[in-house]
Amino acid sequence: MKCPYCEHEFKLTWKRYLKAPFGKHTCPNCNKKSKLNYTSKYFAAIVVFFLPFLIAIIFLHSSLVLTSVVKIIFLLLVFPMDRWAESKFKKLVPIE
Numbered sequence: 001m002k003c004p005y006c007e008h009e010f011k012l013t014w015k016r017y018l019k020a021p022f023g024k025h026t027c028p029n030c031n032k033k034s035k036l037n038y039t040s041k042y043f044a045a046i047v048v049f050f051l052p053f054l055i056a057i058i059f060l061h062s063s064l065v066l067t068s069v070v071k072i073i074f075l076l077l078v079f080p081m082d083r084w085a086e087s088k089f090k091k092l093v094p095i096e
């Protein structure tokens with residue numbers, strides 16, 4: 001992530017990710033606040049991530065065990081995936 005004020009680059013760590021459920025981050029260099037804005041690439045990444053799970057659940061709906069396994073895998077991956085997509089496809093913008 002790049003600070004929109006001072007151009008300082010910093011990583012979206014788990015600590016930062018979990019402390020900022022609404023995507024507001026404080027730059028470790030200049031201490032100014034900015035927030036991550038949504039981009040179409042971020043939404044595309046989310047859709048690409050969700051689709052296989054949705055398809056798997058539709059096809060496996062007759063088996064409770066298999067759909068449960070798919071749901072557990074989904075829950076294990078959803079936060080790492082979202083954190084990755086946030087740092088990769090969202091951009092920090094100044095907060096007015």
Ligand SMILES: [Zn+2]
Pocket residue numbers: 003004005006007008027028029030031032
């Ligand atoms: Zn900064």
